[in-house]
Amino acid sequence: MTLLSPEQIAAEKANVDAFFGLAGKIFEGVEKLAALNLQVVKATLAEVQENLAKASGTTEPPQWFALQAGFAGPFAEKSLSYGRQVFExxxxxxxxxxxxxxxxxxxxxDRVQALVEETAKHAPTGSEAAIAAWKSAIAATTTLYETLQKTGQQAVQFAGSNLDVVAATASKTVRGNGGQASAAAAAGAKR
Known part of the structure; x- marks a missing residue:
């Protein structure tokens, strides 16, 4: 039977803590998303009920079209808001x-670097090249990790700015089309 050293126990505990910390953060995100979805469903059901009540009171087709045009703008705005919240x-x-x-x-x-340093202290003569290669590999891995992290952050920032641009453009389009649809429906009602 092999017993773990105190360092191995500490490392295993750190791994378990990291796993549960990671899982906790992911579950927090899922919980926030579920709460948002529940809020959206409740609001949508209330709106649908209100819109059905309004629609049942219309008798003329132009009124009905004007009512439908009035629903499009708020729906698009709320969809964009939902998309922003999901992204956030x-x-x-x-x-x-x-x-x-x-x-x-x-x-x-840090543990790997400490291991390399400790190994270098006790390494036989002539193993300097192997130790240098090991250190170089660790440095390259660290650089790669940092580059990937920066690239990921840039991608998230880029996606966020694109979402903002698309949302702004869509809002302007919806407002413009909503006004045109309402004007067209009003003109049809006068005929």
Whole structure:
């Protein structure tokens, strides 16, 4: 039977803590998303009920078309708002998960570097090239990780700015089309 050393026990505990920390952050994000979805469903059902009540009171087709045109603008705005909120939840969850992963990676990297340094102290003569290669590989891995992290952050920022641009454009389009549809429906009602 093999017993674990105190360092191995501490490392295993750190791994378990990291796993549960990561799982907790992911579940928090899922919980936020579920709450948002529940809120959207409740609001949508209330709106549908209200709109059906309004629609049942219309007798002329132009009135009905004007009413339908009036529903399009708020629906598009709410859809864009929902998309923004989902993106915010996803990006904040991703940021928290990334931070936890970074913390765990830094701890692991520190342990590996300490192992390399300890090995270098006790290495036989002539193994300097192997130790240097090992250190170089660790440095390259660290650089790769940092580059991937920066690229991921840039991608999230780019997606967020694109979402803002699309939302602004769509809002302007909906407002413009809503006004045109209402004017067209009003003109049809006068005929």
């Amino acid at each position: 939840i996803a990006s904040s969850t991703q940021a928290e998960v990334t931070q936890l992963a970074l913390t765990h990676y830094e701890r692991y990297n």
